[in-house]
Amino acid sequence: MVCEGTHFDGKIPHTFVIFGASGDLAKKKIYPTLWWLYRDDLLPKPTKFCGYARSMLTTETLKAQCLPYMKVQPHEQNKYEEFWALNDYVSGRYDGRTSFEVLNQRLEMMENKNKANRIFYLALPPSVFEEVTVNIKQICMSLCGWNRVIIEKPFGRDDASSQALSDHLAGLFNEDQLYRIDHYLGKEMVQNLMTIRFGNKILSSTWNRENIASVLITFKEPFGTQGRGGYFDEFGIIRDVMQNHLLQILSLVAMEKPVSCHPDDIRDEKVKVLKSIEALTLDDMVLGQYLGNPQGTTEDARTGYVEDPTVSNDSNTPTYALGVLKINNERWQGVPFILRCGKALNERKAEVRIQYQDVPGDIFEGSTKRNELVIRVQPGEALYFKMMTKSPGITFDIEETELDLTYEHRYKDSYLPDAYERLILDVFCGSQMHFVRSDELREAWRIFTPILHQIERERVRPITYQYGSRGPKEADRKCEENNFKYSGSYKWHGGKAATSNL
Numbered sequence: 001m002v003c004e005g006t007h008f009d010g011k012i013p014h015t016f017v018i019f020g021a022s023g024d025l026a027k028k029k030i031y032p033t034l035w036w037l038y039r040d041d042l043l044p045k046p047t048k049f050c051g052y053a054r055s056m057l058t059t060e061t062l063k064a065q066c067l068p069y070m071k072v073q074p075h076e077q078n079k080y081e082e083f084w085a086l087n088d089y090v091s092g093r094y095d096g097r098t099s100f101e102v103l104n105q106r107l108e109m110m111e112n113k114n115k116a117n118r119i120f121y122l123a124l125p126p127s128v129f130e131e132v133t134v135n136i137k138q139i140c141m142s143l144c145g146w147n148r149v150i151i152e153k154p155f156g157r158d159d160a161s162s163q164a165l166s167d168h169l170a171g172l173f174n175e176d177q178l179y180r181i182d183h184y185l186g187k188e189m190v191q192n193l194m195t196i197r198f199g200n201k202i203l204s205s206t207w208n209r210e211n212i213a214s215v216l217i218t219f220k221e222p223f224g225t226q227g228r229g230g231y232f233d234e235f236g237i238i239r240d241v242m243q244n245h246l247l248q249i250l251s252l253v254a255m256e257k258p259v260s261c262h263p264d265d266i267r268d269e270k271v272k273v274l275k276s277i278e279a280l281t282l283d284d285m286v287l288g289q290y291l292g293n294p295q296g297t298t299e300d301a302r303t304g305y306v307e308d309p310t311v312s313n314d315s316n317t318p319t320y321a322l323g324v325l326k327i328n329n330e331r332w333q334g335v336p337f338i339l340r341c342g343k344a345l346n347e348r349k350a351e352v353r354i355q356y357q358d359v360p361g362d363i364f365e366g367s368t369k370r371n372e373l374v375i376r377v378q379p380g381e382a383l384y385f386k387m388m389t390k391s392p393g394i395t396f397d398i399e400e401t402e403l404d405l406t407y408e409h410r411y412k413d414s415y416l417p418d419a420y421e422r423l424i425l426d427v428f429c430g431s432q433m434h435f436v437r438s439d440e441l442r443e444a445w446r447i448f449t450p451i452l453h454q455i456e457r458e459r460v461r462p463i464t465y466q467y468g469s470r471g472p473k474e475a476d477r478k479c480e481e482n483n484f485k486y487s488g489s490y491k492w493h494g495g496k497a498a499t500s501n502l
C-alpha cells in the first residue's frame, strides 16, 4: 500500500519513554510489545527504553514483573538480556518539575547527548494526564529530533471533557505529534476492511442501500469484571467498547472511498461518515447488566456485576449494550448499523456481518436465505460469504453454503502480529493512518454523549441477563426490528479452525 510513514529513520537514535511503567498495561502490553519488536529486529537501531512511574522500582524488578507476559523462548534468552540492557527506569512524581528534570537528564545520558527522536507512551490514568503532558512539553522534549506522544483511552467521558482534553493537548503539541490509540485499528481484519471494500469490484458495487439490508458489528467477551469493576463502573460498556472500537469499525465499513491511502485522506472520509450519523436515542438501544450464574464453575461466573465488591449495589452501569445507528447519506439511508457489545457473555468474538437483502422475485418457494458476508476479527481471523447453492447430486434442492477464507488454512505460515506491535511500529514510522484524529473523536462523542447523559441522569435501569448467556433477549428482537434476519438454519461443515472457535 502506498502511503506516508512506512519507514523509520534508521540513522538517528530513538528513545521510548513509558509513563506508568509500573502499571498493568505497561507490564501486560507495552513492554511485551517492545520486546517482540526488538526480538524481530523491527525497531531502529539504536532504540533505548526508559520507564517512569512513582513506584520505587529498579530495571531488575520491572523485568521480573513483566516476565510472565513476555513469551520468551529458551533460544531467545541472550537477545532478551540484550533488550533489558537497553532499558532504564526512573522513579518520580507526576506533578513536580524536579522529577522530570531528572528524567530528562537520564534520557540525555542514554542518548549520549546526541540528536535523538523521542516517543512518550502515556500508560497512565486520566487524572494525571494534564500535568504529565505539560511536564513533557516543558522539560523532556528532544531539542533536535522529533517528539511523538502516544495516548491511551479514555479520551474523556463525554463531549465536553474530551474537548477539554483535546484543547489541552492542542495547546502543547501539533496534531501530527499525537497518536491516540484505539487498538482495534491495529487488528488484522480491521486493517483489512479497506482492502476488502476498495480492492474488490464485486463488493464495492454492492456496498450500498440498494443491496444491503443491515450491518451488525459485534464484540463479546466471556468474562466479567473479575473483581476489577471499580474502573469499569465509572465508564460502562458504551464508553469502554462501543464509542471507540465498534464505531471505528463502523466508520471503516461505511465511509466513502478516500482519495488516496494517505492517513488524512482516510480520516477525512471517516469524519464525513460520522457527521452523517444522528445522535443515539434510548429507543435505538438495549442496555443490559449481568447477574451471576449460580451454576457457574468460576468465582467470576457466580458473581453478578453489582456483587463485585468494587461496584456499588445499585449501579445502573450497562455491561451490555446494543445501539442502532442510522447514517443519513445517499449510500446508507435506511440501512441500520447495529452495534452490540457485552461482557460476561457466552463466547469471545468480534465480527462484522454485512447482511444482504432478500432475493427479489423468488422462484425457490421461499427457501433462499440472505447472503451474509462475515468478517471475523477474532478469534481465528476469517472472511466468509454465506450463499445459496444447488445441493450437490441428482437433486435440484438448494442449500446454504459458504465461500470461505479462513486465515489459519489459507495463510497457515503467516505471522499475524498483535495490534500493539503494528501500532507502536507505526509511531516509529510516523504513520497516523491507524490512529484517531481529534475531529473523529469529537464526532464520536457527539453521537454518544446525549444517551450517556440520559442514562446517568434518569438512572435508566439495564435489563438483567445471566453470566454466560447471549445477553438480553430484547437485543435479538431489536436486531429483527432492524432488518437483521437470523434463520438458525446455517450449518458450517468446516474444519479445525472453526470448531476451535465455537
Ligand SMILES: NC(=O)C1=CN([C@@H]2O[C@H](COP(=O)(O)OP(=O)(O)OC[C@H]3O[C@@H](n4cnc5c(N)ncnc54)[C@H](OP(=O)(O)O)[C@@H]3O)[C@@H](O)[C@H]2O)C=CC1
Residues within 6 Å of the ligand: 218, 220, 374, 382, 383, 384, 402, 404, 405, 406, 470, 476, 479, 486, 487, 488, 489, 490, 491, 492, 494, 497, 498, 501, 502
Ligand atoms: N471460515 C470459518 O472458519 C467459518 C466458520 N464458520 C463457523 O460456523 C459457525 C456458524 O456460522 P455463523 O456465520 O455464525 O452462522 P449462523 O447464521 O448460524 O449464526 C450467526 C450468528 O447469529 C447469532 N444468533 C444466534 N442465535 C440468534 C438469534 N436467536 N437471533 C439472532 N442471532 C442469533 C449468533 O451470534 P450471536 O450470539 O453473537 O448473536 C451466531 O453466531 C460460526 O460459529 C463460525 O465460526 C462458518 C463459516 C466459515
Ligand SMILES: O=C1O[C@H](COP(=O)(O)O)[C@@H](O)[C@H](O)[C@H]1O
Residues within 6 Å of the ligand: 221, 240, 241, 350
Ligand atoms: O479496550 C478494551 O478492549 C478489551 C478487549 O480487547 P481485545 O483486543 O482483547 O478484544 C476489553 O476487554 C476492555 O474492557 C476494553 O477497555
